Amino acid sequence: MxxxxxxxxxxxxxxxxxxxxxxxxxxxxxxxxxxxxxxxxxxxxxxxxxxxxxxxxxxxxxxxxxxxxxxxxxxxxxxxxxxxxxxxxxxxxxxxxxxxxxxxxxxxxxxxxxxNENITSTEMGVVTLDMKDAKLIPVLLGEQDILKTIQLLPGVSANSEGSSGFFVRGGDADQNLILLDDAPVYNASHLLGFFSVFNSDALKDVKLYKGGMPSKYGGRVSSVLDIRMKNGNMKKWEVSGGVGLISSRITAEGPLKKDKGSIIISGRRTYLDLVAKPFLSDNFSDLQLYFYDINAKANYKFGTKDRIYISGYFGRDVFGTGNLGFDWGNATATARWNHLFSDQLFLNTTFVFSDYRYGFGVDVGGNAVELSSGIQDYNLKQHYYWYPNPKNTVKFGWEATYHILQENNFAIDDVDQVTTPSHKALETGVYIGNEQKIVDKKFSAEYGVRLSSFSNIGAFEEKVYDEENQVIQTNTYNSGEFYKTYFAVEPRVNMTYVFSPQNSLKASYTRNYQFLHLLSNSTSGTPTDLWIPSTPLVKPQIVDQVALGYFQNFGNNAYEFSVETYYKQLYNQVDFEDGGSALANTEIESDLAFGKGRAYGVEFFLKKKRGKFTGWLSYTLAKSERQFDAINNGNWFSARQDRTHDISLVAMYQISKRLNISASFIYYTGDAVTYPVGKYTVDGASVNLYGERNAERMPDYHRLDLGLTYIVKDGDRFYSDLSFSIYNAYNRKNAYSITFDLDDAGNPQATRLALFGIVPSITWNFKFR
Amino acid sequence: MKHILYILGWSFLILSLSSCEDVIELELKNDDPQLVIDAHLNASSQEAQVWMSYSNSFYDNTDSETIDDAMVQLIREDGTSIIVEAKGNGYYKTENINAAVDETFKMQVTLTNGNSYEAIAKVPRPISIDSVSMIATAFGGGFGGQSDSSKQNYQLLTYWKDPVGTEDYYRLKAKKNGADLTDTYVVLDDAGANDENQIFSPFFELFEEGDSVEFSLLSLDKNTYDYFSNLADIQGQGFGATTPFNPENNWSGDILGYFGVIQVDQKSIYLPQ
CATH class of the missing domain: 2.60.40.1120 (Carboxypeptidase-like, regulatory domain)
Known part of the structure; x- marks a missing residue:
């Protein structure tokens, strides 16, 4: 093949x-x-x-x-x-x-x-986000967030209320490859999911592949979110920033040497704890609840053929009081070298170090109890771009990643009580792809293949479990021993047939492999979710996706319309058996269940790109199901994110040069959940009797957000605007969770938890230039 | 290891900051009533108690239907059996069992329709509470408004020694001012024991000055531990919730409840004003 x-x-x-x-x-x-x-x-x-x-x-x-x-x-x-x-x-x-x-x-x-790039390109299932648009769309607490903006596009939906986690075409949240300047981001969330780690001020370009991923990308099965940071202003120094109710940010950028090199540094800090303090009792005087992150990037051109980039991201969340705390964060460092071999061959060599870790500590009666986990990646890759002639653009390259996954270290007073040995693994990929205009202006294709491998490396003691989850065998592997290797072939094809400059038909087929899996037994995206590697027991996830789409522009390309339909088959899916938990579990593999899934749907998208009035309407009709022998008696069940209908409407109107208003409306079918079908008493307490897994639905979710941006000053040297937003304008109580228990008088009740009611906010943005 | 979960649970309280809770009416499906046998042998008091009933619909506020005419027996390793007598209202009891540590008991329940259910459990070793300590804490007054912020809140820690060389399982129960605290299951194994093999566990509940609290430390057999840890998993709803499920139990048929053998030790504490 x-x-x-x-x-x-x-x-x-x-x-x-x-x-x-x-x-x-x-x-x-x-x-x-x-x-x-x-x-x-x-x-x-x-x-x-x-x-x-x-x-x-x-x-x-x-x-x-x-x-x-x-x-x-x-x-x-x-x-x-x-x-x-x-x-x-x-x-x-x-x-x-x-x-x-x-x-x-x-x-x-x-x-x-x-x-009409959207008509003629071979790309389908691709969403690009205009950073200028993203700035106008109203958001929660005034904090611009690209991960929330992409949730307004067809086929993409939010993990849960206010969350920056997202699902793409019925896939799970861990199946999205998120790259910041080529560095993988394992947890894209701050503050239990309400803010993403991406500071919009420092970003240049965002592209989401829901399908038809080029062979360059590997390692996740649902989507690729490729985020590019700004390089920094090459001409002159600029300082921009914003001050909001719960956070502030500042960015400085400028030339190291005009048109030769530049630098950009961007920082952000939230202060929810300081804002909340006056409303809390004195007992909370030592509450800490904030995050900060710093993006920095420098680049320099050496001659006309070489350019070096060095960039870094550091983010940390701190959440706690005097005697208890969470602490987690990502750190990445990237060094990149662009080299032009000739005017037809371009090389991009990148080294990435990424460190994601999370810890949880609490002071219990003078004893410091700590639990920590983390992933470290060392990644080296080369991407070649070859332009042999106008009909072909060839991309090829390779990458290798050394992963170290540390799970669940548990210590009391700095003395390790329980340590799980770290998993070490080598992941590699070699790829080639060509974008070819086969029949001029009519038929073009992008096709390629990626060959991947994933190897577990010792030293490791692997436990083998029987059906009762008892250890029946322990396999010991020596340091440096490659004890299990998976190989994968991932073909990728996209084809476009252009009927006219105004309309085209596109089709794609992709196969993707995923070797790292996120185990989560909660819905809230807490930092206690755990990444595990493929092992002799845990096989790599595979997803096959076919998609077909029709694209039409009208009104002189002012309007874009598309309809895309897809079918996905998911293999080797991993989940917990009933009652399995990642937290502090030293024998995770005994608690896992393996199964398969399918997801299919159709996405409609209508966008108005130009004029005073811009915006889009998207509608997705979809289904996503899973089947595990060990769950739900082996019957198929709806994935939690199986949202039958998902509608987003975004509208922006430029009233004058100084005044913009915007609104967004979201509606989706409630998540698939398991409800009680009865109750009984055990040991003096009421216990709910549950029905089939995910057979019921949460109430439908809908919400209207409003925004207004007023440009206070737009001079040569100084710019400032005020941005107002109202999240959840009609104060809908969308259920984040529903619990079933007895009230104090012993009466059964269903209690809805709604996270955010109406939340108004104001942010002042500025720029010195 | 489980006790880290309770510690974690505290932190989610903080999130109630901006949220709002209200009671809603939902239309729920109803399954047919299912048999529940809730049975345990207390090897410290040498009593066996059984409650037998049917499940009812979630919103049904009436007492569920009970079974008073079942034949309930405890069968020892040597084959001799003890009848657990019906006391009415679905309740069965017998005393003076004389169970010894590591002895295995089988409970057999036969209904009048001929259906019969069996479960096996082993007597765990007895355990005693070393101490209960109180720590003044910040939690409570600020959020949710459930406790009186003018009063000092306490976190209570219970300490005990874990026997070396065995796998041991525990459950901590509490009574506050005479009333059982049934909202939370505190279930743990001995993986979290420190260097002196001491285990301490907070109780996932706030206490305040003036409360008198009685802790019961239950030593459990493995089946009972698994059953109550599953209940604890389901209980942790809302933040950090697992997908709910019906816990597995050790009964031979497809019924609800469990049969366990426990040892119990108690200690009381009064929180001065």
């Missing part, structure tokens, strides 16, 4: 190269924002004479190889003025292009020619 794919792609690439071999020259370079010098990712380049074109890669680099001749190139990017450049191509040319921000509607109109 893989051999055939290799041969096929080699044939296609070489075949089309040789056909146009004589007198070909390459024009290549970077596209940048003229005001900041930031590279523009996935920006369009169109050859007007031939209609051929390309887009920049994740580093803002493009390369076009054309026969000798005179051409008019059109460079465009959403929200920026399109630029036309006339070139005489009789040798290889390096052409860096800077675009100006389109400030008026008239100027934006210029870019219409290349505004």
């Amino acid at each position: 893989k051999r055939i794919l290799f041969l096929l792609s080699a044939y296609l690439i070489i075949g089309s190269t040789t056909a146009t071999a004589q007198d070909n020259y390459t024009i290549s370079g970077y596209m940048r924002d003229s005001s900041s010098g930031e590279e523009l990712l996935f920006a369009g380049i169109l050859v007007k004479e031939t209609g051929a074109g390309t887009t920049t890669n994740v580093e803002g680099f493009y390369s076009l190889t054309l026969p000798e001749g005179n051409y008019t190139l059109e460079y465009s990017y959403v929200g920026m003025q399109t630029r036309e450049v006339v070139i005489e191509l009789k040798q290889n040319i390096t052409q860096d292009i800077e675009l100006n921000t389109g400030t008026t509607l008239v100027e934006i109109k210029v870019q219409e020619t290349k505004d």
